[in-house]
Amino acid sequence: MRVMVFMKASEDTENGIPPAAEAFAAMDRFTEELVHAGVLVAGAGLKPSASAKRILVDGAARTVIDRPFAEAREMVAGFSIWEVKDMDEALAWARRCPNIMAVPSTVELWPFLESENLAAQREGERGRLGVA
Amino acid sequence: MTAGETHRAIEATFRIERARLIAGLARLVRDIDRAEEMAQDALVIALAEWPRAGIPANPGAWLMTAAKRRAIDTIRRDTMRSRKHAEIARELDGAVDDPAEAIEASMDDDLGDELLGLLFTACHPILSAEARAALTLRVIGGLTTDEIARAFLSNEPAIAQRIVRAKKTIGKAGLAFAVPRGAERAARLASVLEVIYLIFNEGYAATAGEDLVRPSLCMEAQRLGRILAGLMPQDAEVFGLLALMEIQASRLHARTGPDGALLTLTEQDRSRWDRLLIRRGLDALARAEALGGADGPYALQAALAACHARAARAEDTDWPRIASLYDRLRGVMPSPVVDLNRAVAHCMAFGPEAGLKLVDQLADAAALRNYAPLPAARGDFLFRAGRLTEARAEFEAAAKLTRNAREAAFLTARAEACGA
Numbered sequence: 052m053r054v055m056v057f058m059k060a061s062e063d064t065e066n067g068i069p070p071a072a073e074a075f076a077a078m079d080r081f082t083e084e085l086v087h088a089g090v091l092v093a094g095a096g097l098k099p100s101a102s103a104k105r106i107l108v109d110g111a112a113r114t115v116i117d118r119p120f121a122e123a124r125e126m127v128a129g130f131s132i133w134e135v136k137d138m139d140e141a142l143a144w145a146r147r148c149p150n151i152m153a154v155p156s157t158v159e160l161w162p163f164l165e166s167e168n169l170a171a172q173r174e175g176e177r178g179r180l181g182v183a
Numbered sequence: 184m185t186a187g188e189t190h191r192a193i194e195a196t197f198r199i200e201r202a203r204l205i206a207g208l209a210r211l212v213r214d215i216d217r218a219e220e221m222a223q224d225a226l227v228i229a230l231a232e233w234p235r236a237g238i239p240a241n242p243g244a245w246l247m248t249a250a251k252r253r254a255i256d257t258i259r260r261d262t263m264r265s266r267k268h269a270e271i272a273r274e275l276d277g278a279v280d281d282p283a284e285a286i287e288a289s290m291d292d293d294l295g296d297e298l299l300g301l302l303f304t305a306c307h308p309i310l311s312a313e314a315r316a317a318l319t320l321r322v323i324g325g326l327t328t329d330e331i332a333r334a335f336l337s338n339e340p341a342i343a344q345r346i347v348r349a350k351k352t353i354g355k356a357g358l359a360f361a362v363p364r365g366a367e368r369a370a371r372l373a374s375v376l377e378v379i380y381l382i383f384n385e386g387y388a389a390t391a392g393e394d395l396v397r398p399s400l401c402m403e404a405q406r407l408g409r410i411l412a413g414l415m416p417q418d419a420e421v422f423g424l425l426a427l428m429e430i431q432a433s434r435l436h437a438r439t440g441p442d443g444a445l446l447t448l449t450e451q452d453r454s455r456w457d458r459l460l461i462r463r464g465l466d467a468l469a470r471a472e473a474l475g476g477a478d479g480p481y482a483l484q485a486a487l488a489a490c491h492a493r494a495a496r497a498e499d500t501d502w503p504r505i506a507s508l509y510d511r512l513r514g515v516m517p518s519p520v521v522d523l524n525r526a527v528a529h530c531m532a533f534g535p536e537a538g539l540k541l542v543d544q545l546a547d548a549a550a551l552r553n554y555a556p557l558p559a560a561r562g563d564f565l566f567r568a569g570r571l572t573e574a575r576a577e578f579e580a581a582a583k584l585t586r587n588a589r590e591a592a593f594l595t596a597r598a599e600a601c602g603a
Contacts, residue, residue: 083413086409086412086413087298087410087413087414088199088410088413089405089406089407089408089409089410089413090406090409091409092459092463093459093462093463132459134402134405134406134409136198137195139191139192139194139195140195140198140199142192142195143192143195143196143198143199144199146192146238147240147242
């Protein structure tokens with residue numbers, strides 16, 4: 052199964068304060084471990100919300116909003132996608148993810164809605180499209 | 184955390200470390216069975232100690248130390264000092280008399296390429312391809328023999344037997360659980376890649392839905408490919424194979440119709456292709472090419488898969504490029520099946536006459552004598568050339584050759600579409 056890992060923002064990431072060199076090194080080691088275990092599918096860090104955009108969708112209307120969005124911990128500072136056997140394995144990896152922030156922060160794990168789930172949810176339409 | 188949660192967290196951590204643990208221990212004791220037992224002992228110790236002390240910062244090293252200490256204790260208790268232990272000690276270090284000391288001395292060893300060493304050993308050419316695949320899934324993939332049996336449509340005792348025999352063969356041959364160097368390395372790597380692709384195809388060839396274990400074989404093979412790419416970042420064909428698997432896997436869920444029938448590339452709903460896997464595949468292919476491996480057999484097959492992945496609609500397919508890739512693939516991986524696919528590509532790129540010219544050169548290939556796709560392709564070329572009577576005969580011949588009822592119905596329908 053695939054899991055989306057959100058590294059939530061903190062005041063530090065929002066203020067563009069880079070993690071210490073040792074923290075970067077620890078993160079690199081962790082990433083290397085994920086690669087060597089065949090777990091890492093994709094991942095990237097994101098810029099602070101100052102450069103982000105939010106689009107409100109309401110009927111046919113689209114409204115673009117600049118910051119401020121919300122509290123820092125509601126925002127995302129980075130993500131990665133892991134391929135694991137189950138949520139226990141994802142949790143075990145998340146526990147060993149180093150803390151690169153000086154302030155408290157949050158990591159979230161969201162399992163992918165995979166094709167089999169979609170097929171069950173949209174059964175009628177799937178049948179019409181001629182897919183499993 | 185509740186006791187149950189702690190237990191699951193420990194087991195998940197163990198699963199992550201298991202393959203590396205066994206790899207390190209197998210190199211030490213030159214015996215996969217013994218290494219698996221030692222790893223299991225370490226898990227038992229962890230289950231007793233971690234709920235109190237918490238999961239250690241470096242669980243891999245902790246488990247390795249626990250396994251080795253347990254082995255030392257066993258040896259020390261064993262006053263008879265069996266020959267086997269003496270042997271282990273000698274192999275570890277000729278100068279050390281005390282086997283316990285020898286294991287202690289190796290405690291700080293770098294775990295670096297031990298996993299790779301175990302993978303190369305499990306995929307050693309002295310084992311049959313099936314034995315290599317089963318053993319790899321067991322010791323590297325961590326699958327149970329029951330899971331492997333279901334994946335290979337076999338029964339558990341047969342798979343267990345296959346794994347036991349493979350381990351014995353490795354033990355008898357006295358393999359060193361190391362990555363070979365020099366000229367041997369390339370040949371042995373080919374054997375590893377072959378096993379991973381065999382595992383992938385075993386899952387890919389299955390029709391979806393019947394048994395979910397089989398598509399998960401594809402995932403297991405991709406995972407092995409990703410591990411290998413992480414450990415051998417300079418080997419082009421490793422990335423070629425990874426690219427091929429990622430791109431093929433991107434179509435896994437688009438390949439079957441509502442009745443379970445396989446859909447051709449042209450028929451598939453391309454919006455259901457997994458873009459993330461395609462992206463990964465294209466990146467891996469670029470890496471293989473950058474490493475100078477564009478003409479490797481896996482890289483070329485990946486490049487072919489990439490041509491389809493890049494086409495948003497079937498009619499956007501770059502057939503001239505596919506034709507030229509088949510021209511090159513034929514040079515490094517000669518096979519009548521490649522030749523037939525090449526003929527199809529040339530027909531699509533340059534017209535039915537070009538396809539007919541190539542396919543007629545294959546008419547006498549012994550390997551294709553009863554191969555339904557040959558008359559089916561020839562029928563298609565003739566149909567496109569407007570030679571309907573000849574096309575009909577080819578489709579009818581193909582329908583008779585195929586053992587797949589659905590395919591036969593499809594070919595019969597094509598024959599009928601040619602008119603009387």
